[in-house]
Amino acid sequence: MTALRDAFLSAAVALGLFGPMVGLVTVSSDHGLFLRPRPIAVAVVVGLVFFGRLLMLTWRGRNRAEATRANRAFAERITRAGKYVTPVLLLAALALPFSGSRYYVDLGTLVLTYIMLGWGLNIVVGLAGLLDLGYVAFYAVGAYSYALLATTYDLGFWTCLPLAGILAGCAGVTLGFPVLRLRGDYLAIVTLGFGEIIRIVLNNWVSLTNGPNGITGIPRPTLFGLRFSMDGGEGTFAGFFNLEPATIQRVIFLYYVILGLALLTNWVSLRLRRMPLGRAWEALREDEVACRSLGINVRNTKLTAFGIGAMFGGFAGAFFATRQAFISPESFTFIESATVLAIVVLGGLGSQLGVALAAIVMVGGLEALRDFLSFLGDQMGSELFSGIASELPLYRMLIFGLALVVMMVLRPRGLVSGRTPGVSMTAPKEIDAELVAQGRS
Amino acid sequence: MLSVSGLTMRFGGLKAVDDLSFEASANDITAVIGPNGAGKTTVFNCITGFYRPTSGSIELTHADGRSFPLHRMPGHRIAARAKVARTFQNIRLFAGMTVLENLLVAQHNTLMAATGFGVMAVLGLGRYRAAEAAGIDKARFWLDAINLTARADDPAGALPYGAQRRLEIARAMCIDPVLLCLDEPAAGLNPRESEELNQLLLRIRDLGCSLLLIEHDMGVVMRISDHIVVLDHGKKISDGTPAEIRADPAVIAAYLGEGEEDEVPA
Numbered sequence: 094m095t096a097l098r099d100a101f102l103s104a105a106v107a108l109g110l111f112g113p114m115v116g117l118v119t120v121s122s123d124h125g126l127f128l129r130p131r132p133i134a135v136a137v138v139v140g141l142v143f144f145g146r147l148l149m150l151t152w153r154g155r156n157r158a159e160a161t162r163a164n165r166a167f168a169e170r171i172t173r174a175g176k177y178v179t180p181v182l183l184l185a186a187l188a189l190p191f192s193g194s195r196y197y198v199d200l201g202t203l204v205l206t207y208i209m210l211g212w213g214l215n216i217v218v219g220l221a222g223l224l225d226l227g228y229v230a231f232y233a234v235g236a237y238s239y240a241l242l243a244t245t246y247d248l249g250f251w252t253c254l255p256l257a258g259i260l261a262g263c264a265g266v267t268l269g270f271p272v273l274r275l276r277g278d279y280l281a282i283v284t285l286g287f288g289e290i291i292r293i294v295l296n297n298w299v300s301l302t303n304g305p306n307g308i309t310g311i312p313r314p315t316l317f318g319l320r321f322s323m324d325g326g327e328g329t330f331a332g333f334f335n336l337e338p339a340t341i342q343r344v345i346f347l348y349y350v351i352l353g354l355a356l357l358t359n360w361v362s363l364r365l366r367r368m369p370l371g372r373a374w375e376a377l378r379e380d381e382v383a384c385r386s387l388g389i390n391v392r393n394t395k396l397t398a399f400g401i402g403a404m405f406g407g408f409a410g411a412f413f414a415t416r417q418a419f420i421s422p423e424s425f426t427f428i429e430s431a432t433v434l435a436i437v438v439l440g441g442l443g444s445q446l447g448v449a450l451a452a453i454v455m456v457g458g459l460e461a462l463r464d465f466l467s468f469l470g471d472q473m474g475s476e477l478f479s480g481i482a483s484e485l486p487l488y489r490m491l492i493f494g495l496a497l498v499v500m501m502v503l504r505p506r507g508l509v510s511g512r513t514p515g516v517s518m519t520a521p522k523e524i525d526a527e528l529v530a531q532g533r534s
Numbered sequence: 535m536l537s538v539s540g541l542t543m544r545f546g547g548l549k550a551v552d553d554l555s556f557e558a559s560a561n562d563i564t565a566v567i568g569p570n571g572a573g574k575t576t577v578f579n580c581i582t583g584f585y586r587p588t589s590g591s592i593e594l595t596h597a598d599g600r601s602f603p604l605h606r607m608p609g610h611r612i613a614a615r616a617k618v619a620r621t622f623q624n625i626r627l628f629a630g631m632t633v634l635e636n637l638l639v640a641q642h643n644t645l646m647a648a649t650g651f652g653v654m655a656v657l658g659l660g661r662y663r664a665a666e667a668a669g670i671d672k673a674r675f676w677l678d679a680i681n682l683t684a685r686a687d688d689p690a691g692a693l694p695y696g697a698q699r700r701l702e703i704a705r706a707m708c709i710d711p712v713l714l715c716l717d718e719p720a721a722g723l724n725p726r727e728s729e730e731l732n733q734l735l736l737r738i739r740d741l742g743c744s745l746l747l748i749e750h751d752m753g754v755v756m757r758i759s760d761h762i763v764v765l766d767h768g769k770k771i772s773d774g775t776p777a778e779i780r781a782d783p784a785v786i787a788a789y790l791g792e793g794e795e796d797e798v799p800a
Contacts, residue, residue, distance in 0.1 A: 368649055368662070369638070369639075369641075369642050369645040369646045369649060370646065370649070372631075372635060372638060372639050372642070373639060373642050373646075375628070375630075375631060375635075376628050376631065376635075376639040376642075379627075379628035379629060379630055379631060380626050380627070380628055380629075382584075382622075382626055383622070383626040383627070383628065384639070385583075385584075385609045385610050385613075386582060386584075386609075386613055386619070386620050386622075386626075386706075387613055387619070387639060387640045387642065387705070387706075387709055388610050388611070388612075388613030388614030388615075388642070388643055388709055389610060389639070389642050389643070390610045390614075391610065512630060514631065514632045514634070514635055514687065515635070516632075516634060516635060516638060516666070516670070517632065517634065517686070517687045518634055518670070518674070518683075518686040518687055519686070519687055520687070521687065522632075522687050522688070524630055524631075524632070524689045525689070525692075528629050528630045528689045528691040528692060529629075529630030530629065530630055
């Protein structure tokens with residue numbers, strides 16, 4: 094009975110919240126802007142909340158200990174499944190372009206960009222425990238480095254890629270120097286500020302960056318000197334292999350480039366985790382004071398984490414620039430930092446697989462949902478579904494927030510929590526997430 | 535080997551340590567005792583570089599004659615170069631890392647040099663493999679010494695309290711210190727555990743490492759110390775062998791309060 098009352102209460106709150114947000118649409122007509130009410134949509138949402146809450150309460154009504162056990166068993170199952178999920182995901186990633194669908198390859202490229210950013214940020218946040226809210230700054234530095242080097246000095250992508258990474262890494266170290274004395278929340282606020290500073294500088298330094306108009310005509314990458322242009326002549330990919338020139342070739346090539354870059358990020362961070370440097374990062378996250386007492390140079394160790402994380406952000410930025418062929422400061426807003434951080438937190442701090450899964454769900458999942466809804470709308474000829482599908486991007490942040498809240502309630506340490514030690518005497522054992530610090534000392 | 539002279543540490547208006555001078559000789563266990571708030575931990579923090587003393591000097595001389603001005607060195611160098619290790623009053627282990635990892639983090643500087651500062655080892659080059667094997671051997675030696683070999687792959691945070699205390703000592707020993715500073719190592723241990731601790735500390739001393747010890751457990755202090763320094767209100771009130779300290783009226787007064795007229799001093 095209390096469950097029913099509780100569910101009613103939740104539904105009432107939902108009505109208050111979603112009534113104006115979902116229930117009213119602005120329609121423009123010849124006579125101006127009109128408000129059109131949508132009672133059915135509100136009813137659907139409120140109904141979902143009501144039954145969702147009811148279900149949740151009944152589920153929770155079971156033995157609490159049993160629920161905890163179920164949660165733990167789930168975690169163990171995920172860990173065990175992780176062994177199989179990784180190769181399956183890798184194979185799927187390698188095989189994706191063979192689907193031949195431009196849409197999927199483009200989506201895959203987007204997801205992989207976020208996976209790479211997530212893995213890069215994971216070094217800073219997940220391993221070293223430094224909460225960085227301005228990661229997009231290094232993404233921007235990488236992108237602008239490549240764009241400016243390529244358009245000014247006529248350098249190719251493969252020459253500029255390492256340069257962009259190094260410049261972003263240097264930016265990371267430079268920004269890191271003053272801020273790394275701070276801890277936890279203070280560090281987060283200052284990095285947030287730096288992220289914004291970089292964007293505002295890019296916006297206003299018109300003589301260098303062309304300001305809000307951005308940089309156009311950024312060259313595309315080449316495959317061992319073969320261009321991907323549409324003329325199909327000498328020195329192009331299509332011409333060399335006697336193929337019909339097609340845009341999809343370039344799209345697929347870009348996809349494999351970002352896949353390679355992402356795997357490089359993963360390989361380096363997995364490798365570093367087993368090295369003294371990676372262990373020192375994790376030790377820093379666990380206890381900075383103890384690190385100092387053991388003779389670890391805390392400042393330099395933090396700087397390496399910041400610098401290496403920034404470098405991978407820079408690589409991803411250079412890729413972003415070459416893929417879009419156009420960049421402007423608008424692409425590097427705080428929301429990008431927040432998205433990447435959300436991916437890292439949702440995936441589970443420090444977990445490579447978790448970050449990949451979270452990026453797939455958060456970036457790819459939403460696209461898939463829209464796809465599915467519009468497909469449903471077409472099939473059933475129902476205006477409701479196609480209507481939702483076309484509006485879904487507007488609710489992106491809402492869904493994001495909802496996912497975060499649900500995760501915090503159900504799995505506060507992320508999808509794949511727990512940590513596998515990098516070195517062991519006998520067999521490595523998974524460490525329960527409860528014991529692992531989150532770097533808020 | 536450790537010579538503290540004129541050490542003063544002020545926190546605002548409070549003089550936590552006031553013109554303290556004492557010596558700790560090599561291969562000795564020197565205990566620093568005193569009532570709560572006497573400034574013992576502050577002295578430790580000055581020696582290990584966590585505080586910078588307001589005035590005074592702390593000199594450490596190695597057996598080979600090299601001398602280190604600890605009062606001027608940055609914190610991490612004191613452990614890395616001057617080889618002074620410490621443990622903490624409230625245990626500070628890397629709880630989410632395994633016992634073995636805790637011991638390897640302590641050897642960070644040695645291992646890091648072997649990796650060519652990260653670059654070579656990522657590429658799988660260099661002599662890192664051998665260095666890591668040596669590091670694991672050293673860890674195993676200390677795990678055997680503290681009876682934790684069987685739990686090497688368990689997270690440090692899951693160990694019982696007594697084992698965490700021992701592990702913290704082993705971790706400090708992994709930096710190959712010449713001076714080990716222990717801040718209340720016997721706190722919270724049962725009699726059997728503190729007897730084991732005594733044996734461990736004596737063994738560490740016999741391996742050629744000097745010890746500096748803050749302790750409230752007089753059983754531990756009197757049995758194993760070679761030399762005791764007594765602090766009260768930031769000042770040294772006594773200094774000598776355990777037998778001398780036991781007989782010193784100033785120490786008794788500080789611990790039990792000033793003797794009343796009708797009380798017989800113990």
